[in-house]
Amino acid sequence: MEIKKQIETLRAELRQYNYEYYVQDNASVSDFEFDKKLEQLKALEASHPEFADLSSPSLRVGGEITKNFKTVKHINRMYSLDNSYDENDLKDWETRNRKIVDGDIQYVCELKYDGASISLHYEQGKFVQAVTRGDGSQGDDVTANVRTIKSVPLQLQGDNIPEKFEIRGEIVLPWDGFHKMNEEREEQGLELYRNPRNTASGSLKLQDSSVVASRPLECLLYQLVGDNLPFETQYAGLEAARSWGFKVPQESELVSGVDGVLDYVQKWDERRKDLPYETDGVVIKINSLRQQEELGFTAKAPRWAMAYKFSAEQVSTILEEITYQVGRTGAITPVANLQPVEISGTTVKRASLHNADQIERLDIRVNDTVHVEKGGEIIPKIVAVDLLQRPDYSEPTTYATHCPECNTALERKAGEAQHFCPNDIGCPPQIKGRIQHFISRKAMDIDGIGSETVDQLVEAGMINNYADLYDLTADDILPLERMAQKSAENLVQGVEASKQVEFERVLFALGIRYVGETVAKKLAHHYNSMDKLMAMPASDDSESDDLFSSVDDGSAFAKAEKIQELIAIPEIGERIAESVVDFITDEKHREIIGRLKHHGLNMKLSEKQLEGQTDILASKSIVVSGVFEMSRTDLKKLIEKNGGKVSSSISSKTDYLIRGEKMGPSKLEKAEKLGVEMISEAEFLELIAN
Ligand SMILES: NC(=O)c1ccc[n+]([C@@H]2O[C@H](COP(=O)([O-])OP(=O)(O)OC[C@H]3O[C@@H](n4cnc5c(N)ncnc54)[C@H](O)[C@@H]3O)[C@@H](O)[C@H]2O)c1
Ligand SMILES: [Zn+2]
Secondary structure, three states: OHHHHHHHHHHHHHHHHHHHHHHOOOOOOOHHHHHHHHHHHHHHHHHOHHHOOOOOHHHOOOOOOOOOOOEEEOOOOOOOOOEEOOHHHHHHHHHHHHHHOOOOOOEEEEEEEOOEEEEEEEEOOEEEEEEEOOOOOEEEEOHHHHHOOOOOOOEOOOOOOOOEEEEEEEEEOOHHHHHHHHHHHHHOOOOOOOOHHHHHHHHHOOOOHHHHHOOOOEEEEEEEEOOOOOOOEHHHHHHHHHHHOOOOOOOOEEEOHHHHHHHHHHHHHHHHHHOOOOEEEEEEEEOEHHHHHHHOEOOOOEOOEEEEEOOOOEEEEEEEEEEEEEOOOOEEEEEEEEEEEEEOOEEEEEEEOOOHHHHHHHOOOOOOEEEEEOOOOOOOEEEEEOHHHOOOOOOOOOOOOEOOOOOOEOEOOOOOOOOEOOOOOOOHHHHHHHHHHHHOOOOOOOOOOOHHHHHHHHHOOOOOOHHHHHHOOHHHHOOOOOOOHHHHHHHHHHHHHHHHOOHHHHHHHOOOOOOOHHHHHHHHHHHOEHHHHHOOOOOOOOOOOOOOOOOOHHHHHHHHHHHHHHHOOOOOOHHHHHHHHHHHHOHHHHHHHHHHHHOOOOOEOOHHHHOOOOOOOOOOEEEEEOEOOOOHHHHHHHHHHOOOEEEOOOOOOOOEEEEOEOOOHHHHHHHHHHOOEEEOHHHHHHHHHO
8 A cells, every 4th residue: 555655646746747847848846856756666666566557657758738739649659768877777778689689789879959859740842740749649730830940941952852751859949049048038137047958848839930930949850750761770861861951960970889889978978068059868779770660669768769868967065055136127036055066177156046936846945955966057056955964953944025135025926936126226236237238238338338337336326327327427437446538538428329229229228127129129119219108098098298297196097008008019918018017107217218318319210210111000900810821920010010009809999800710709799799890811911002
């Protein structure tokens, strides 16, 4: 009974972890812990065959399908891989293989790329479909998303291309792209992505393929699947695929025997650090396809292949203190201060704890002995707590309640992982951070001021916000330490030159939470000017002339309306909309924006940027429903470019309903009832062509 219970508990836990890892792309335990539990389960199941269960996580491919995409049944199942951890595991595998197959065995060693598995289908040399692994028998149809990945060839070239085949591979996010995405997250005050694997896998599941297109994903291929493939070995298959235009990594090697495999593993355990993407091991495959066929598959994995995991670099140390960092936008990051310890040649003193949930999940406490891993991430992380070493006096961690910099009570919005300090104008790191962001290269790009100068200016009480920069004179700043006449003049000139910067970058520079470069651009082109962005819907339909005056108190209604107006813009979600409205209705921000305007910064799109825009649809409210020839995003863009307003729901104020295929019956009914004019996509195009 006891054992049965133990097995059941492990199965339930592993199922939950699989779900978090594959479906939610948000693992709550480390791979280390997951693998340990899986091993434990396998051992128990092996010694107690009476509790066998075909649906045990030990026998199944981990993933699941989601409801967001069309489900596709795999023509050829997609398997996971069995793992080996040392030379003996490999030798056992070799012995088993020799018993089953005749003749010499050659192995292909490949790197094990850490991303999301994918199967690409080709017919007559054309890309037709991409399906995720899902649960192995069926997956999600993510064709539209995968089509945006530049390394996926849409049309193959070369000889002997089979009429119809599948090719398996991994969608990965190279380090460069991953870091770049995180820089943007940081600018927007969002929680950073944890690792490239999660991010790649999460990207594939996005609903809007134009967002996927903006992510620097790559697709690395490693296996052809199909009937009558025109070659006899795995290695020849890789070469053929490469010649047809697939991105097949060059690192694979043909070896004979376990010794050759071990040499390869050793070599790449070192060299992988220089690769542009993350790898977590080596995959060893039997080269001969005939021998592969003889060996076949288990329920979970091919018998002709084996993974060999690189050992993650892990050490244990004592957690001495938890401190809290305040970011530019006020986001709080808890940091573990560790007893210094060496990992792979560097001394580690600090590790990220991500957020309050993470601390709670792992029950991390001060004075704990913790396992620290320096895996893919640049910042080492705590993967587990050694509970056996926990001192008796230990107490659960209580998360900080107040800002360590300005002592303001911390806030946490529903559904968000991160706490933040709401004192955006008075919290020192936020004051400095906002100004530093304002002058940064992608924002106002002000030459002549470095971040140290900003610190100096703030500490000397000469500036408190970015508008103050425009009041500075060379004489003001000259008394600052290490400030020469020339640098003072450069600074003032740099500030002056920034008045030429385009509106969309000015908007980005303001540092509105969640408004990164892309969102700023979108808002700038939607509204064309700061005045229009800031204009609050008025009850009497007449816009106030005095836009920089305060928003009066009875404005909750106007705020809600404004939020709706913003949400109707493609790709602007509720969170962004609320943040923008909070910002533009805040008295202090309105005053600062007013001053920037007064100093002559660009507060509207230039003539050149406005080109191609018309006002054919000016003040028309348009609802789009159903499936169209062009993408919905493009359709909405066209409406906006021509001055129209896209609205998400039908009301008496709706001017047109553009009706696509498969439109929902309730929308149709409502439109008919309200007498809204319905037009087709073609009619719409005609309308704006005039
Ligand atoms: N932390 C968690 O909660 C959690 C939960 C589930 C799984 N995991 C981790 O995920 C891993 C198990 O996942 P899995 O079942 O996807 O197996 P896996 O990732 O260990 O190996 C199988 C996969 O390797 C990929 N692969 C990469 N390069 C390849 C190559 N050259 N040839 C063939 N395949 C290649 C394929 O996509 C294949 O599906 C374990 O390491 C486990 O720790 C963690
Ligand atoms: Zn603060």
